[in-house]
Amino acid sequence: MHVLIPYCTGFAGSSFYQDFSDSIGQALAEFGHSSERFEFGKIGEISSPELGRLFQWGRDKRCDLVLDLCGWGYALSGARYETAGLPGASPFAGAAWAALLFDQPQFQPLAAIQSARLLIAYPDATHPELIRRICPHLQPSATAYVPPATSAHNDRSPRGWREKSIELLYVGNFAPRALERFWAGHPQERLFDAAAGLADAQPSRPLLQVIDEAAHVLQVQPGGEELQGEALLELLRSLEFARRHRWRHRLIMAVSRAGLPLTVVGNGWERAGLPGAVTVQPEGDYAQFMALLGRTKIALDASTYVGGINDRAFHAAINGCGFITNADAALRPVFGEDSGVGFYSMARCDEAAALLRDWLAQPAELRERAERSRAITLSGHLWRHRVETLLRLASGAA
16 A cells, blocks of 8 residues: 655644654554655645646556645645646545544644545544534545554653653643633624633533533524534634633642642743742753653643543653543543553642642652553554554545
């Protein structure tokens, strides 16, 4: 099988995007498949030189599968030959196009992908219903739960546990505006207020359920304009922005108020009013993120994937870190209760602080637990394991 990986060169330097592309290519080679990148400069656009290069590629080669991170290569999917003998034909005719949604679906250009064999890989079990609501006319050939993963080359951990100099680490930016009613004055302000209140009070529920309940309370018609199209997307995007940053703030404030030795890396935290014991550093790139994890004993996560997983858990585990997260719906079955992953509720972040204090007081046990998490990750949560799933998905949709 020959696989094409769309690659936007606009992402400079070390990033999740680069790590994904490199890791997927290596994993495909391990399984005996060939792959190549098709580089383009800007998401959503394809320049004349890029179009000419794509058409030449399509004449010279043929691919069986496109692995498109976040659907960002969608502009390529719409390219059509207009030359003699091939009017309207796609360079990807016959290939399956897999959109890998490593973010919430409301931020992904799913509806813009043009493929007769569209595959959707999602990282959260609540996403299929959400996709059906925001893309009602989409008819994928196949879908599958495919969370992100990591690679062995991301391990930056030292040989000795004592060389880990960071006790607790959180990496992520913070937008103080998210703590405010930034939708004030919006025509649907009452619906925003009701949905945001429910989202804060019921953190285990998906945002789509929260919006539907808020609409019901306000007697908004189920088929009304407020719950369809761009209006629904605006609600989902705004509430995700609020939830993402409010949850980060909630966790970090609980841990910092407990007086624990916390390092926070990301922009915006200097305006959060954190206690003086917290060390704040500006955002870095992906290589710096891995280097920090290698020096860390326990990493912190505040996940908005209420039924899924982000990439942080596996990166922390491969680096021999203990790890706490509220994403228990998906991660608890993976790591269990006796590994280096601890679980807390976003409704009770004081429990996270208490758990962290206990773990730090037992360094030998913490190290053993972290090693169990690392072994679990190596055995089933590397990118080559995800490639196996994606190849099965593509074969089943042939």
